[in-house]
Amino acid sequence: DTEVTQTPKHLVMGMTNKKSLKCEQHMGHRAMYWYKQKAKKPPELMFVYSYEKLSINESVPSRFSPECPNSSLLNLHLHALQPEDSALYLCASSQVWGDYGYTFGSGTRLTVV
Amino acid sequence: DAKTTQPNSMESNEEEPVHLPCNHSTISGTDYIHWYRQLPSQGPEYVIHGLTSNVNNRMASLAIAEDRKSSTLILHRATLRDAAVYYCILRVSSALSGNTPLVFGKGTRLSVIA
Numbered sequence: 184d185t186e187v188t189q190t191p192k193h194l195v196m197g198m199t200n201k202k203s204l205k206c207e208q209h210m211g212h213r214a215m216y217w218y219k220q221k222a223k224k225p226p227e228l229m230f231v232y233s234y235e236k237l238s239i240n241e242s243v244p245s246r247f248s249p250e251c252p253n254s255s256l257l258n259l260h261l262h263a264l265q266p267e268d269s270a271l272y273l274c275a276s277s278q279v280w281g282d283y284g285y286t287f288g289s290g291t292r293l294t295v296v
Numbered sequence: 297d298a299k300t301t302q303p304n305s306m307e308s309n310e311e312e313p314v315h316l317p318c319n320h321s322t323i324s325g326t327d328y329i330h331w332y333r334q335l336p337s338q339g340p341e342y343v344i345h346g347l348t349s350n351v352n353n354r355m356a357s358l359a360i361a362e363d364r365k366s367s368t369l370i371l372h373r374a375t376l377r378d379a380a381v382y383y384c385i386l387r388v389s390s391a392l393s394g395n396t397p398l399v400f401g402k403g404t405r406l407s408v409i410a
Contacts, residue, residue, distance in 0.1 A: 187339075216397060225383065225400035226340065239397060273339050275398075282328050282347075282389035285398055287339030 184209045189274050189288035197296055198264060204291045206257040206274030215257040216285070217249060218273040226273055232257060233279050264295045300384045305405045308374045316369040316404055318384030323364050327386040330398065331358065331369045335380045340400075343369065343382070379408045 187208045196202045206215065214233050218226035231239035232251040246268075248260040257274055271292050275285040301319040308314040320329065331343040344351055344358045346367075351358040357370040371378055383403040388396040 214395075218400075225381075225402055228397055228399060231397050233394075275339070277395075280394065282345065282387070282395065284330065284342030284345060285332075285340075287341065289337075289339050 185286065187274055187276055187286050187288035189272075189291050191291060192289065193292045193294075195294045195296060196261065196264065198266070200264075201260070201262045203261065204259040204272055204274075204293075206259075206276075206288055207255055208276045208286065209255055210276060210286065211254075212276035212278055212286070213254055214277045214279045215251060216275040216277075217257070217259055218275065220271040220273060220290070222270075230259075261293075264293075266295050269294045300386060300401050302382075302384055302401065302404045304402065305407065307407045307409060308371075310376060310408055310410050311373050314371040314374045314378070314406065316371075316382050316384075316406065317366065318368070319366045320384070320386055321365045323386060324388070326388045326390045328389050329358065329360060329364075329367050330385045330387050331356070332383045332385065332398070332400075333378075333380040334383070334403075335377075340383065345387075374406075374408045376408050376410060379406055381405050 190205045216231050217229040220226040228241050229243045230249045235251045246263050250258040271290040273290045275287045277285045328347050330345040332340040334340045344356050346358045359368045381403040383400050
């Protein structure tokens, strides 16, 4: 299995809702990442997990809460989002050591209404 | 972080070779040169990477200048499926300090004309 699977593919949520994005990989990668991508812009790094521990938080607002319950799974919990948080949320994974490429999922298209 | 400079857009005819340039004049010794591409409505896809020597794989070739201050991604025969945004990214990989995460710049939007 050489894929990163993200669910759901599309999500519409109200500003008072709580929802979660899910990312799964079975490649044995111990580094996992969340990126946010607005239309016509490059992906922006949000969080990095290494060996299931949060190693980088790029000053992301607390309404985004990441979680890595095991080495194959990465979640992004969403609460009280704003319309400007509407974007494509991408998950990726990689080896921690050595210079290897990332594998990205196809993303979750999030719309906040 | 070392930065890269790429043209905003390029155009190619189908079945012609494409040379996508990237300048990285402040590259350091531990920076690997990575290329990713993002097709419409998809996540980024790894293309190729290298440190000092030219690299070839089934997707593309990477030509790295001798001083490492620039590199070129070569698609040998462009197809319509190669239309995408191509990102050139420097990434530190060190046995001592580990790897820095991928940080994307603006990239080059490649259009392929039939």
